[in-house]
Amino acid sequence: MGKEKNHSGEIDLKDYKDTDGVSLKGMGFGLWLAQKRKLFFRLAVAFLVALCAFFFIYSGYHYVIYFLTGGNNLAEGEDMVTSPRQLVDELLVGEVSVLPSQDKYDLAVRLENPNEKFSASFSYCFVAGEADLSCGQSFILPGENKYILSLAQSPGAGQTVSLRLTGVAWSRFSARQAPDWETFKTQRLDIMVIEPLFSSGSRSGLSDQVSFNNLRFRLKNQGAYGYFQADFNILLYSGSQLLGVNRYSLSNFKGGEERPVSLSWPGSLSGVNRVEIVPDINILDEAVYLKYQVSD
Numbered sequence: 293m294g295k296e297k298n299h300s301g302e303i304d305l306k307d308y309k310d311t312d313g314v315s316l317k318g319m320g321f322g323l324w325l326a327q328k329r330k331l332f333f334r335l336a337v338a339f340l341v342a343l344c345a346f347f348f349i350y351s352g353y354h355y356v357i358y359f360l361t362g363g364n365n366l367a368e369g370e371d372m373v374t375s376p377r378q379l380v381d382e383l384l385v386g387e388v389s390v391l392p393s394q395d396k397y398d399l400a401v402r403l404e405n406p407n408e409k410f411s412a413s414f415s416y417c418f419v420a421g422e423a424d425l426s427c428g429q430s431f432i433l434p435g436e437n438k439y440i441l442s443l444a445q446s447p448g449a450g451q452t453v454s455l456r457l458t459g460v461a462w463s464r465f466s467a468r469q470a471p472d473w474e475t476f477k478t479q480r481l482d483i484m485v486i487e488p489l490f491s492s493g494s495r496s497g498l499s500d501q502v503s504f505n506n507l508r509f510r511l512k513n514q515g516a517y518g519y520f521q522a523d524f525n526i527l528l529y530s531g532s533q534l535l536g537v538n539r540y541s542l543s544n545f546k547g548g549e550e551r552p553v554s555l556s557w558p559g560s561l562s563g564v565n566r567v568e569i570v571p572d573i574n575i576l577d578e579a580v581y582l583k584y585q586v587s588d
Contacts, residue, residue: 385457398445399441403439418454419456426442463576480575484512519545526568528561
């Protein structure tokens with residue numbers, strides 16, 4: 293009986309001898325990893341799903357803010373973000389020109405947008421002393437120089453008139469609209485002013501009691517875009533000196549259309565030798581365009 297060996301099948305790990313460099317502890321760790329493999333896989337998947345959800349929510353939030361605000365809008369007084377794409381320079385406001393017009397005055401101020409990729413919308417008021425003479429809303433396109441006008445005002449004698457801007461909101465011109473701003477602008481503002489002819493009240497041949505300035509010209513929309521209302525600033529110069537201003541609007545101005553214009557207004561502007569007739573149309577606003585137009 294003493295020679296009988298234990299054939300029960302049980303193995304005593306204490307008798308294990310390492311012949312291949314794998315320790316008993318290493319084998320135990322490997323066995324534990326194998327047993328927990330599904331758990332680790334599920335934890336890794338859950339972590340990646342949570343990470344993707346975080347970035348999805350983060351980017352989605354900023355896209356919603358982007359579209360709700362019109363794209364990178366910066367209201368006046370807000371802190372601007374530090375990204376170079378979103379930095380803007382303030383609008384440059386010139387001195388207000390107070391131009392006699394019969395017994396009242398026309399006001400004109402030059403505004404410059406030094407930002408080549410941003411347009412702005414804003415509210416404004418012409419101010420004399422503590423009083424607001426006239427207020428309104430306007431816009432300025434990327435890189436644009438334009439005049440803000442207010443006609444037939446009555447500032448007090450000796451009062452200095454200035455322009456106050458409020459609610460300035462910036463909007464970046466997106467490459468999704470067009471890859472090049474200048475091409476985009478030229479295609480939509482291809483309006484030719486033909487044969488402008490100005491005559492002052494002293495040479496108008498009208499009533500001796502009331503003098504009238506007279507201006508005749510033709511406007512031709514050479515582009516393919518028509519407008520529900522096309523506004524124009526009229527600037528009258530003697531050399532580089534601004535002598536007078538006016539405004540004119542055309543309704544339903546179709547692409548390819550040409551229209552004659554004849555204006556008369558009280559006054560007697562002598563010395564005018566140059567006339568500028570400048571479109572004042574917000575071509576970034578889809579609401580200004582005629583739909584399904586047919587040119588005559």
